Amino acid sequence: xxxxxxxxxxxQAEFRQYCQNWLANNHPGxxxxxxxxxxxxxxxxxxxxxxxxxxxxxYDAGLVGCDYPEAVGGGGREDCQRVANEEMLxxxxxxxxxxxxxxxxxxxxxxHGQEALKERLLPRLFSGEDIWCQGFSEPGAGSDLASVQxxxxxxxxxxxxxxxxxxxxxxxxxxWMIILLRTDKSHKYEGLSxxxxxxxxxxxKGVTVRPLIKITGETGFNEVIFENLEIDDSHRLDQLGxxxxxxxxxxxxxxxxxxxxxxxxGGLKSKAxxxxxxxxxxxxxxxxxxxxxxxxxxxxxRDAMMKSVIREWGLAQNQRRxxxxxxxxxxxxxxxxxxxxxxxxxxxxxxxxxDIEGPASSLYLGDPNAPDGGQWPMAYMxxxxxxxxxxxxEVQRNILGERVLNMPKSK
Amino acid sequence: MTQPNDYGFGEEAALxxxxxxxxxxxxxxxxxxxxxxxxxxxxxRQPSGAWLExxxxxxxxxxxxxxSVPEAAGxxxxxxxAVAGLVEEQGKAAFPSPLLSTLCAGYVxxxxxxxxxxxxxxxxxxxxxxxxxxQGSWQAGDSDVTYADGKLNGTASYVQDxxxxxxxxxxxxxGGGIGLFWIAADTAGVTVEADAIIDLTRDQGRLVLQDVxxxxxxxxxxxxxxxxxxxxxxxxxxxxxxxxxxxxxxxVDYVTQRQQFDKPLGFFQAVKHPLVDVMLQIxxxxxxxxxAACAIDAEPEKAAQFxxxxxxxxxxxxGYASGRSVQCHGGIGFTWECYVHLxxxxxxxxxxxxxxxxxxxxxxxxxxxxAAA
Numbered sequence: 001x002x003x004x005x006x007x008x009x010x011x012q013a014e015f016r017q018y019c020q021n022w023l024a025n026n027h028p029g030x031x032x033x034x035x036x037x038x039x040x041x042x043x044x045x046x047x048x049x050x051x052x053x054x055x056x057x058x059y060d061a062g063l064v065g066c067d068y069p070e071a072v073g074g075g076g077r078e079d080c081q082r083v084a085n086e087e088m089l090x091x092x093x094x095x096x097x098x099x100x101x102x103x104x105x106x107x108x109x110x111x112h113g114q115e116a117l118k119e120r121l122l123p124r125l126f127s128g129e130d131i132w133c134q135g136f137s138e139p140g141a142g143s144d145l146a147s148v149q150x151x152x153x154x155x156x157x158x159x160x161x162x163x164x165x166x167x168x169x170x171x172x173x174x175x176w177m178i179i180l181l182r183t184d185k186s187h188k189y190e191g192l193s194x195x196x197x198x199x200x201x202x203x204x205k206g207v208t209v210r211p212l213i214k215i216t217g218e219t220g221f222n223e224v225i226f227e228n229l230e231i232d233d234s235h236r237l238d239q240l241g242x243x244x245x246x247x248x249x250x251x252x253x254x255x256x257x258x259x260x261x262x263x264x265x266g267g268l269k270s271k272a273x274x275x276x277x278x279x280x281x282x283x284x285x286x287x288x289x290x291x292x293x294x295x296x297x298x299x300x301x302r303d304a305m306m307k308s309v310i311r312e313w314g315l316a317q318n319q320r321r322x323x324x325x326x327x328x329x330x331x332x333x334x335x336x337x338x339x340x341x342x343x344x345x346x347x348x349x350x351x352x353x354x355d356i357e358g359p360a361s362s363l364y365l366g367d368p369n370a371p372d373g374g375q376w377p378m379a380y381m382x383x384x385x386x387x388x389x390x391x392x393x394e395v396q397r398n399i400l401g402e403r404v405l406n407m408p409k410s411k
Numbered sequence: 412m413t414q415p416n417d418y419g420f421g422e423e424a425a426l427x428x429x430x431x432x433x434x435x436x437x438x439x440x441x442x443x444x445x446x447x448x449x450x451x452x453x454x455x456r457q458p459s460g461a462w463l464e465x466x467x468x469x470x471x472x473x474x475x476x477x478x479s480v481p482e483a484a485g486x487x488x489x490x491x492x493a494v495a496g497l498v499e500e501q502g503k504a505a506f507p508s509p510l511l512s513t514l515c516a517g518y519v520x521x522x523x524x525x526x527x528x529x530x531x532x533x534x535x536x537x538x539x540x541x542x543x544x545x546q547g548s549w550q551a552g553d554s555d556v557t558y559a560d561g562k563l564n565g566t567a568s569y570v571q572d573x574x575x576x577x578x579x580x581x582x583x584x585x586g587g588g589i590g591l592f593w594i595a596a597d598t599a600g601v602t603v604e605a606d607a608i609i610d611l612t613r614d615q616g617r618l619v620l621q622d623v624x625x626x627x628x629x630x631x632x633x634x635x636x637x638x639x640x641x642x643x644x645x646x647x648x649x650x651x652x653x654x655x656x657x658x659x660x661x662x663v664d665y666v667t668q669r670q671q672f673d674k675p676l677g678f679f680q681a682v683k684h685p686l687v688d689v690m691l692q693i694x695x696x697x698x699x700x701x702x703a704a705c706a707i708d709a710e711p712e713k714a715a716q717f718x719x720x721x722x723x724x725x726x727x728x729x730g731y732a733s734g735r736s737v738q739c740h741g742g743i744g745f746t747w748e749c750y751v752h753l754x755x756x757x758x759x760x761x762x763x764x765x766x767x768x769x770x771x772x773x774x775x776x777x778x779x780x781x782a783a784a
Contacts, residue, residue, distance in 0.1 A: 041715065152779070177427070211761070215493070269651075272604070282443045282779065282780055285780075286780075293783075293784045294784070296780050296781075296783070297784045298783075299783065301767055302772070302773065302776040302780060302783065303772050303773065303776070304771075305776070305780070306772035306775045307772065307780070309720075309775070309779060310695075310724050310772070310775070311695065311721055313699065313702075313717075313720055314694075314695030314696075314698055314699050314720070314724060315695070317698035317699055317701070317702045318694055318698045319697075320416065320418075320694065320698070320702070321418075321697070321698045321701060322418075323416065323417075324417045324418060324420060324701075326425040326428075326702060327418070327420055327421055327697075328423070329656070333690070333694065333765050334694060337691060337694065340691075341691065342705040386579075394680070394684070397680070397683070397684045397687045397688075398680070398683065400687045400690065400691075401677070401683040401684065401686065401687045402683075405659075405663050405664065405687065406663070406667070407663060407667055407675075407677035407678075407683050407686070407692065408667060408674070408675045408678040409682050410675050410678055410679070410683060
């Protein structure tokens with residue numbers, strides 16, 4: 001019995017048993033196509049179709065959205081999503097494709113939306129039939145999020161939206177977007193309001209989605225242009241001018257510090273899926289010849305690899321220690337380090353892999369001689385998405401310095 | 412075996428840590444520490460090794476000095492994670508004391524099942540390890556001391572608390588392997604030569620042995636050392652984590668108060684971000700310390716692996732935190748009167764002691780990658 005199972009309430013224990021039984025018979029099996037490393041990089045309809053079918057099945061079985069009330073399509077259970085997540089991870093099921101919907105849109109709509117809106121939108125969000133995306137960043141509003149300029153103008157009982165959102169993952173599949181809009185140009189923070197807007201049904205009618213191509217050559221995120229998109233006032237979340245506060249609900253859930261537990265599944269590794277971790281790194285070094293030895297015999301390589309191993313294990317132990325109150329100095333000190341460390345560690349591991357590969361690191365996916373199929377240079381390039389997105393490493397260091405160490409604010 | 416989620420750091424451990432924090436803060440606050448150990452700044456000073464000798468009996472009475480003695484041998488049976496908490500607080504106070512040396516000797520004696528010597532530890536005897544050669548090798552068994560015809564001859568180097576210790580646990584080549592010997596400081600033929608060390612909060616010296624009559628407490632010293640060294644590395648790393656936290660908080664306080672260009676220094680990201688990095692490194696080392704401490708009790712087959720990680724991480728952190736603590740204090744941080752140098756020197760000492768970062772990473776690679784061809 002797992003450590004967490006020992007602490008189950010009777011409801012959780014019964015639900016855990018149910019999840020185990022269901023998963024034993026309903027694992028979707030090997031994907032018919034190569035999956036991207038994360039749901040944010042889903043590129044094709046084949047990938048999405050397989051994953052949507054899985055999310056729908058898991059939702060219909062009650063494993064997704066179980067802590068939300070039944071009236072909004074949830075399972076009406078108490079603290080059971082955590083249990084379902086543990087069992088889905090254990091069963092090595094595929095990830096859930098509607099990741100922004102489940103992790104950010106659902107709690108935001110739930111806590112700030114009108115009842116009718118929740119009842120209309122949340123069931124299809126949980127089932128994965130409607131994919132969601134997030135419209136926060138703009139060309140002129142990155143780390144300084146509150147400077148967004150995309151404007152909503154009140155015309156009668158409608159809002160008319162004009163502007164430009166960027167780095168919008170999944171917008172090319174999305175039915176809906178959560179969006180931070182300016183409704184008053186005279187106040188930076190109080191001039192922001194929060195809405196949900198249609199994407200797919202409004203394409204060509206005020207909404208344009210254009211793919212942005214990453215430095216890897218992959219697509220996956222987009223820019224979204226709004227030209228006189230008209231929406232009803234019922235799409236507004238919370239009061240006019242409260243957009244910044246609503247956005248904090250979204251960001252808290254994005255950072256894993258929100259009230260609702262995000263439904264999570266994962267662990268299924270399709271054959272070509274490749275992660276920048278030290279296990280794969282050591283394997284690469286062992287397989288890289290250096291004269292009649294290998295890179296794994298080189299003392300400098302060994303030293304650098306062990307630095308990565310230690311940082312990786314240190315992060316895992318931070319996560320463990322963050323659940324031991326007696327060994328913490330400040331409640332947010334460890335949780336706020338997570339994203340910064342995870343992204344920088346995987347970047348450094350990928351960088352070291354290129355050092356180990358040497359000139360072979362110049363070979364990309366199309367070259368039959370590329371070590372590990374060219375995945376390491378791709379991972380290295382992609383790692384900059386991680387150290388930039390969702391608060392750059394620089395912003396993360398400001399947050400840690402100001403909120404945890406109480407140093408003066410740098411803005 | 413698997414580790415408990417809370418590292419075995421329960422209520423008793425939390426109480427011990429809090430008790431230790433209060434004891435060190437009350438007994439020797441940093442201004443009193445500076446007055447005690449930093450009275451002579453001259454670079455070619457004779458080593459003073461000053462400490463509060465009366466604090467030893469207080470720690471004996473609290474039961475701290477015997478915390479490394481196994482329960483079956485008369486000890487208290489607290490988990491190593493609890494001991495790490497105590498030592499972390501000692502490091503935070505940069506407290507000069509042979510506590511860590513005595514705890515370390517206790518772990519080796521416990522592994523050697525040397526009951527008579529353990530009884531002396533329980534009774535409050537000050538002890539230390541004398542297991543390092545003149546090269547400063549941290550490989551267990553690299554000793555310049557030989558044992559022949561019932562006599563020890565040779566010198567052990569880099570012996571911590573050399574002038575404070577009443578007993579030395581000496582490793583020596585016996586011809587057939589490595590023996591461990593429990594030697595009283597006042598035995599005929601034993602001389603201690605103090606090192607003129609930079610670290611003002613510690614005592615270190617060379618133990619010179621000339622025809623010292625002795626019998627081994629164990630002939631298989633290597634096995635005992637290999638079993639106990641993870642605890643030594645982990646506890647020293649815990650001391651470094653505590654000292655690092657003092658360096659961080661003191662420096663953060665300074666950059667929050669000190670104004671330049673009409674702003675507190677900490678407003679500037681060139682100052683703020685490195686201090687955040689110090690915090691990241693402290694937390695990594697701290698998490699790895701408690702993981703290693705827990706492994707010693709609950710997952711002994713991985714204790715060496717995890718302790719190498721903890722000491723390697725703490726060594727890197729100690730170097731970085733020390734550098735930033737002086738640099739971010741600016742001119743005042745470069746002066747003898749600012750307390751920062753006490754911790755800077757203790758940390759630089761600890762960084763190399765019982766293996767620096769690259770030594771521990773090399774050992775870790777041998778475990779995880781296999782020996783290099």
